[in-house]
Amino acid sequence: MTSINELEILENRIDRLENLVGKFEKIEKTKGLETIDEILNKLSSYSSSYPKIASAFKSINEINKYSSFDTINEIENELILKAKIELILSEDEAILKLDRDFQKLKSLKNILDNPILNDIPSLTEKLKEICSKQSSLKDNYDGQKEDLKNFLSFYYKSMKCVNESFLNYDDFINQYEQKQE
Numbered sequence: 001m002t003s004i005n006e007l008e009i010l011e012n013r014i015d016r017l018e019n020l021v022g023k024f025e026k027i028e029k030t031k032g033l034e035t036i037d038e039i040l041n042k043l044s045s046y047s048s049s050y051p052k053i054a055s056a057f058k059s060i061n062e063i064n065k066y067s068s069f070d071t072i073n074e075i076e077n078e079l080i081l082k083a084k085i086e087l088i089l090s091e092d093e094a095i096l097k098l099d100r101d102f103q104k105l106k107s108l109k110n111i112l113d114n115p116i117l118n119d120i121p122s123l124t125e126k127l128k129e130i131c132s133k134q135s136s137l138k139d140n141y142d143g144q145k146e147d148l149k150n151f152l153s154f155y156y157k158s159m160k161c162v163n164e165s166f167l168n169y170d171d172f173i174n175q176y177e178q179k180q181e
Helices: 002-021 024-029 032-049 051-058 060-067 069-090 092-107 120-180
Strands: none
Touching: 032 051, 069 092
16 A cells, blocks of 8 residues: 555656656657756746745755765664663663562562462462351351340240249248238
8 A cells, every 4th residue: 555655656756857857758859968957047047036046056955965865864873873772761760670670589589489389379269168168157156146145035034934933922822821820
């Protein structure tokens, strides 16, 4: 897709240059140098009447210098190198921190490679089972505790009632004995 766009761009540029200079057939019939001389004469006549065009002609060498591929590649290489250096320097502290962390991990390697630590997943499963059993026992304990509380409450009420009955019976017997005497 991009090569098609590039070809179209190049064809458009060639068409514009042909319109400025003349078609290839016309250049062959006359001489190419004569056509170029003719164009230079026209440009110089424009430059004498238009000062902006004259100042543009003076900067043509500079434009050619900075538009050459070697200069562009040189500038790009310098800019890329500067950007890489700035990026590395800006991330210097982070890189040093990562290095320290890596060294710390290396020193902890013996601890991390410990077989006991590697058994943690299986021990975690066992711990979950134990916690589940403990939770169910606690639920049972709470239920039994409530049952015991109810039973003791009933027992207390029953004993209180029996005690009152004995006291009433004792009073009754005492009254009966007093009447008998």
